[in-house]
Amino acid sequence: MRYVKLPKENTYAFLERLKEWGKLYAPVKISEKFYDFREIDDVKQVEFSYNRTIMPPKKFFFLPREKLFEFNLTKAEYREVIEDVEPFVLFGLHACDIFGLKVLDTVYLDELPDKYYKVRREKGIIIGISCMPDEYCFCNLRETDFADDGFDLFLHELPDGWLVRVGTPTGHRIVDKNIKLFEEVTTEDICNFREFENKRSKAFKYHEDWSNLRYLLELEMEHPMWDEQAEICLACGNCNTTCPTCRCYEVQDIVSLDGETGYRERRWDSCQLRSHGLVAGNHNFRPTKKSRFRNRYLCKNSYNEKLGISFCVGCGRCTYFCPAGISFVKNLRTIMGLEEKTCPSEISEEIPKRGFAYASEIRGEDI
Known part of the structure; x- marks a missing residue:
């Protein structure tokens, strides 16, 4: 180099x-x-x-939010839209x-x-x-x-x-x-x-070994922390929006008023929203807020074989910008037995203020 x-x-x-x-x-x-x-x-x-x-x-x-292609139903045609x-x-x-x-x-x-x-x-x-x-x-x-x-x-x-x-x-x-x-x-x-x-x-605040974390998360699927923290969670999706590795999206067709033309777009989605796991027949793979909350922790801490790291890179955004004041690190350390049990009364007042301030900022931001 x-x-x-x-x-x-x-x-x-x-x-x-x-x-x-x-x-x-x-x-x-x-x-x-x-x-x-x-x-x-x-x-x-x-x-x-x-x-x-x-x-x-x-x-x-x-x-x-990104347009993928335009379509014409009458002519049965579509045209890909890739920006220059x-x-x-x-x-x-x-x-x-x-x-x-x-x-x-x-x-x-x-x-x-x-x-x-x-x-x-x-x-x-x-x-x-x-x-x-x-x-x-x-x-x-x-x-x-x-x-x-x-x-x-x-x-x-x-x-x-x-x-x-x-x-x-x-x-x-x-x-x-x-x-x-x-x-x-x-x-x-x-x-x-x-x-x-x-x-x-x-x-750095923490100096410890997290190599067995993903296994403990699988073993502790019924840990009381999931109920306690899911109850606090607002299911707003801030953690997904601010995460540098969240990659889920939804696809929607936007049809014009004439009913003949339109376009398809994809946009960021959040696994914390009820609609994320909803499929045809009104079945939902993760119908409860607890199941969605827990799924995010399992996803972020799973193993990326190509890089040899987890899908969480430790930036701290999900905690810093959480309107409910939920600490991602503290919850993980609770699962590892390094923290006392986290209860709603332990949540500080400072972080929620920071989170709601973030929400007002992001509404006016052109991203």
Whole structure:
């Protein structure tokens, strides 16, 4: 792997140069508490020190709502609608979100690639950035706290700039085209990089072994935690919407008023909604809120054989943005016997306020 250094004084110049490769999207502060990936006009808006965005970067590749094809019933014809996607740059992804995209790749770029997802992945340039965890982060337990690949460039914070790892031929071309902005990595830079990574590792709240978690979840299907927490759950789907690896969608045909033409679209779906498991004949595979709540935990903690990790990357969004204040990590640790029993009275008042604030933000966001 190639390593170069980007001095701090060249950071904004580098961001400006990235616009030559496509539309630039990066994390910006959109309210007192929240950040999100937005198109960048002024590079000084970019936030380098943030913990998590409201929406994960999957929204650029797996659209929340997407037209698949148009049809004409009279002529028995249909026409696929695949956008002519322009190149774009996503700057500032954390390692967990890069792993989130890798998880989606195993689903949408398998032996039968999804053409709508594939065209966006081919046009997107990924530039990662290092971070310091907060109390909601547990990517270290998921082994997603350091990305070996899945990025074109990755920036690691130094006292006077960034140590840059080059991950792809595109990353090499970006560096080579702007070589005057970069310097050689020195011994001091390597020492600073090592110190930052050691400090970051120690900053995580939890340091324990979760390797047997998925088996305990299967063995504890009747644990009282499921009833207690499902009762609290609002079944709003926030956890799915903000998750970087949730990939379920529903498909609907929208017919025009003439009854002859229309289009088919797919849109994000949530396994927490009653309609998710509903099929013809009014049968529901998961008729109760408890069954849907439990299914999400089993799904997120199942094993992705292609990557050797779980389908949860430990970003903390589902807890941070939960209007009911449900802690995903605390519930998992309860199953593992590492927490006392969680009761409704133990839920803090702070997190629900944060969750409802999120709901007001997302209603006005164009994603």
